[in-house]
Amino acid sequence: MEWSITTNRDWSTLEQTFSWAADMQHVPQDSIHHAEGDVAIHTRMVLEALQAMPQYQLLSPQQQQILWAAALLHDVEKRSTTQQEGDRITAPGHARRGERTAREILYTQVSTPFVIREQVAALVRYHGLPLWILEKPDPIKTLLEASLRVQMPLLALLAEADARGRICTDQRDLLDRIELFSAFCEEQHCWQTPRRFVNGLAQFTYFQKENGSPDYIPYDDLKSEVMMLSGLPGMGKDTFLKKHYPGLPVVSLDNIRRQHKLKPDDTAATGWAVQQAKEQAREYLRQGRPFAWNATNITRSVRTQWIDLFATYKARVRLVYIEVPYKDWLHQNKNREHAVPQKALMHLLQKLEVPAPHEAHEVTYVV
Template sequence: MWQLTTQKNWDELERQFGFVRDMRDVPQDPRHHAEGDVAVHTRLVIEQLQQLPGYQQLNPQDQAVLWTAALLHDVEKRSTTVLETDGSITSRGHARRGEQTTRELLYRNFPAPFELREQIAKLVRYHGLPLWIFEKPDPLKSLLQTSLEVNTQWLALLAEADVRGRICTDQAELLEKVAFFRAYCEENGCWGTPYPFSSGRNRFTYFYKEDASPTYEPFDTTVFEVVLLAGLPGAGKDTYISKRLADWPVVCLDDFRRQFRIDPADREGTGYVVQMAKEKAKTLLRQQQSFVWNATNLTRQVRQQLIELFVTYKARVRLVYLEVPYTQLKQQNQNRVHVVPNAVMARMLSRLEIPACWEAHEVVYEVRT
């Protein structure tokens, strides 16, 4: 069984982890958190979580996942907390940044299995959603998307503990919102389980098109396939192509960089490289020729732009994410002909967004343990 630590006394946690010590003296708005700073709040959240019957009924491994998410749920209030001009205290974006920090910590510093790591990271990312789901522009789409990335039952437990671990005047109202979230999940068939889309095409179409229905099964109009690779340098993308797709045409950004001697740190040059790669891809797309797009593609925004291009030409998109353990990644990077500097690798890791299963017609995770 994986767990972050066996020493869970708060004083021990502060001794073991710098990110826990960083929670000290990070202020919170007393209107919503009269209990004190982030450290006090986090300790209370963990205590409340462990008392919840739903948590106590989980197996030890699932408890370890949820406990770790509770410890990390506000980890990036340290970097996002601001004293506003009106005297209020805010920490906008702490959940999104906390997801990235959680992923880095559990990949590089305290290695966790991929599935557990991503479940913890997404619990951190969405821990406030049960309280604000109905303020989203499209609550149903937000709910179904979240259900594909995180266990909604665990999310509700974390949200309830988050509410109980604070002193505020609206606690009863917030707990009622958590209860509404559970009812909304049950009503839409995604309480503690991913929403059951009928197919990858159905799932992709629903999130790709604004007016699509989750129950609509679209006609398959695709006539060829594009494989979009994603992963850090040294994760094995070239090896994957040589073993699985050796006879496919490849559009590779690094090939253009080397051909024209463009430094990866050159932003203007990188834009030129991407444009040349897209022109080559468009030639293949017009011919309805299956091919591989080989690049790091670390962010959802970059992947989305490419997928929209491919789909316009009626391509079926298979998104393949590759990952190896951090120690192996460093070794394989050092063995590359073109080594990526450590500082650059660290920046890339801090930007990494793991592909979600709804981003393409098919999403494959080639993860080595």
């Protein structure tokens, strides 16, 4: 039986079931691009347009459910980003924030397999990409990064439904842009499958450096390996290391805090702990010894900071993301020695950015 976000697609039922769906009717949109009205009207029109598309009807039942859920959620965070700029209405960053919200909803409210959840979240994140890809500073790199996370035919269908599910004067231009996007994907060999790289080092090097070529094969002069853990508190990172890598040295921010009795909410103390951890890591890196970097690392900006350091010392970075189902997570945290208050857990969950496949030499999902 395939997964679905809901078995009842009646709009009034959706509003009664999901508060975020009810919020859509109160969010205005710019009349030039959305003369149809508010976000609720637009979302309903997008869903109707999607289900009427022949390409959608040819998808497998599970693909249809994934795409329908993404269409329902694609503008979920216009509620928090919409603003008035003179006589215009904009919603900057709604797709990026919508990705995190979609992930949270499908983790806490609707039981969703990890792979399906991340497909929906990625579709929400990139739903505008087919319209604006050629205006990006580096269109090819942006496209290839997205291709590692989302199936491009599904993304193009979502963008087309988004364009058809509105009233505007430039709809033909929007549809033409989506056709160009599909051709661009074909040209860059990422339409049906993600762009293939020779190996993890080639992929990592391409996304880390500017003005690179996806066909470039770098010389492998890496000297050591760092296992970088990523996951919310209470997911079982310590247990994972003890079970699978009992002899591997570990640099842990939490251990440093506990050894020195530092409070997690003390900013100055946290800064000191980070410096201590960085020096420990540098010592292992200078010696060429493998080790584990154990911290939450739940945002890309934090991960990038450390991965750049490790790469400077020519270390191969294996990024391991760890996750358990929502109820198990709450139970594990409650029963651990250093439990985190649930309010703090929910705050961290809202910030979570699951590692993307291109962030390290190797990215593994233990879920």
